Amino acid sequence: MKISVFGCGYLGAVHAASMASIGHDVVGVDVDAAKIASLSEGRPPFFEPGFDEILQAGLDSGRLTFSTDAADAADAEVHFIAVGTPQSADGSADLRYVNAAVDAVLPHLAEGALIVGKSTVPVGTAAELAPRIDAAGGRLAWNPEFLREGFAVQDTLTPDRLVYGVAAGDDAAAAKLDELYADVLSHGMPRIVTDLATAELVKVAANAFLATKISFINSMAEIAEGVGADVTQLADAIGHDARIGRRFLNAGVGFGGGCLPKDIRAFQARATELGYGDSVAFLGEVDRINLRRRDRVVDLASEMLGGVEGRRIAVLGLAFKPDSDDVRDSPALDIASRLREAGALVTATDPHAIETARRVRPELDFRPDTDDALAGADLVILLTEWREYRDLDPETVAGLVSGTRVIDGRNVLDGAAYRAAGWEYRALGRG
Numbered sequence: 191m192k193i194s195v196f197g198c199g200y201l202g203a204v205h206a207a208s209m210a211s212i213g214h215d216v217v218g219v220d221v222d223a224a225k226i227a228s229l230s231e232g233r234p235p236f237f238e239p240g241f242d243e244i245l246q247a248g249l250d251s252g253r254l255t256f257s258t259d260a261a262d263a264a265d266a267e268v269h270f271i272a273v274g275t276p277q278s279a280d281g282s283a284d285l286r287y288v289n290a291a292v293d294a295v296l297p298h299l300a301e302g303a304l305i306v307g308k309s310t311v312p313v314g315t316a317a318e319l320a321p322r323i324d325a326a327g328g329r330l331a332w333n334p335e336f337l338r339e340g341f342a343v344q345d346t347l348t349p350d351r352l353v354y355g356v357a358a359g360d361d362a363a364a365a366k367l368d369e370l371y372a373d374v375l376s377h378g379m380p381r382i383v384t385d386l387a388t389a390e391l392v393k394v395a396a397n398a399f400l401a402t403k404i405s406f407i408n409s410m411a412e413i414a415e416g417v418g419a420d421v422t423q424l425a426d427a428i429g430h431d432a433r434i435g436r437r438f439l440n441a442g443v444g445f446g447g448g449c450l451p452k453d454i455r456a457f458q459a460r461a462t463e464l465g466y467g468d469s470v471a472f473l474g475e476v477d478r479i480n481l482r483r484r485d486r487v488v489d490l491a492s493e494m495l496g497g498v499e500g501r502r503i504a505v506l507g508l509a510f511k512p513d514s515d516d517v518r519d520s521p522a523l524d525i526a527s528r529l530r531e532a533g534a535l536v537t538a539t540d541p542h543a544i545e546t547a548r549r550v551r552p553e554l555d556f557r558p559d560t561d562d563a564l565a566g567a568d569l570v571i572l573l574t575e576w577r578e579y580r581d582l583d584p585e586t587v588a589g590l591v592s593g594t595r596v597i598d599g600r601n602v603l604d605g606a607a608y609r610a611a612g613w614e615y616r617a618l619g620r621g
């Protein structure tokens with residue numbers, strides 16, 4: 191099937207290449223000429239495991255092309271909208287890119303073609319867009335995407351579920367999506383066909399739940415710290431209850447990235463606009479608990495060093511999570527910057543996110559080499575749980591630093607091994 195994908199960021203580029211990998215003819219469209227040039231040459235503009243391979247294979251097969259010209263999408267049967275919906279100053283979602291993508295595709299829409307929204311949008315967006323699309327002879331569906339960075343290809347080709355939001359009675363839209371996703375559906379995952387508003391809500395509800403789960407365990411961490419309890423054992427113990435589940439109960443510096451923080455804020459803004467602010471008021475607390483964890487690391491560093499001014503602090507990790515070079519709303523980058531602003535001499539490192547971090551925080555002292563970042567440090571803080579940092583040998587690292595003090599911001603280091611090697615080991619939520 192000939193399809194187009196408008197927006198070639200994480201979501202769109204991965205979707206385009208994944209759809210080509212299951213046999214579709216795909217054109218990815220983006221207004222950013224540099225991004226299109228890079229993708230067309232097989233150079234991913236971001237780090238995502240497994241993406242390089244399917245990008246190159248798609249280009250080689252001739253089934254995957256990229257363009258800045260919406261006219262190249264003219265003969266597509268399905269047009270995906272996968273542009274960003276960034277946070278506005280008031281917390282609401284900025285829909286300008288969604289509107290621009292729809293405006294770009296409408297003049298080229300073939301009669302009966304399907305526009306499928308993938309972007310995370312406030313509930314009611316599809317209802318607002320539908321009349322324009324109907325008037326142009328097209329149809330609209332919403333097919334939210336649940337991909338996680340670091341697992342984006344896997345989550346696109348073998349998702350936990352597929353959700354189609356379609357207009358009442360539009361069985362043809364669901365049938366078209368079934369045809370498009372035949373390969374994905376052959377793995378046997380659930381497929382839920384619903385209305386447009388539910389499909390929009392499913393996505394924000396999923397992210398709100400995940401954020402709440404993380405902040406729940408981080409609130410327990412605050413208490414555990416105070417009373418000398420261990421939040422990781424608490425998480426293991428409650429996680430054995432299948433109704434609770436252990437996943438997304440890792441306490442630490444909290445959630446960041448391009449989705450969870452902005453989506454819970456946009457959800458509150460939209461719900462408030464609709465008169466349901468009270469229903470999601472708890473998300474304000476979820477946000478505050480999350481941000482307090484960052485304060486806690488800064489305070490703990492000061493406590494361990496007797497003030498951070500002029501002290502050397504090695505920060506391990508800048509990305510918002512491992513296997514990503516994304517530093518959007520990254521707790522790690524925020525903490526590194528705040529320590530520097532407080533007068534610490536911060537040396538920051540990350541296996542993949544130094545370049546992205548440098549673009550937003552050029553003032554930080556970045557050290558691509560881990561040993562170099564650690565050399566002479568009075569305090570080491572692990573903030574992103576990359577495998578290479580989890581695997582560091584406490585004895586060897588002790589030989590590089592000036593002070594054997596460590597904060598485990600993700601509860602992933604072997605505290606006993608660090609203590610045995612002479613370190614003062616502190617973790618979030620482990621008194």
Ligand code: UDX
Nearest residue numbers: 335336337338339438439440444445446447449510511
């Ligand atoms: C998230 C959703 O998981 C995904 O379904 C949605 O489509 C987009 O948003 P992503 O932003 O890639 O995906 O990251 P995710 O793996 O969910 O992690 C989000 C943040 O939460 C990271 O900063 C991570 O470090 C943090 N986290 C995650 C925790 O602090 N504790 C946990 O137990 C899990």
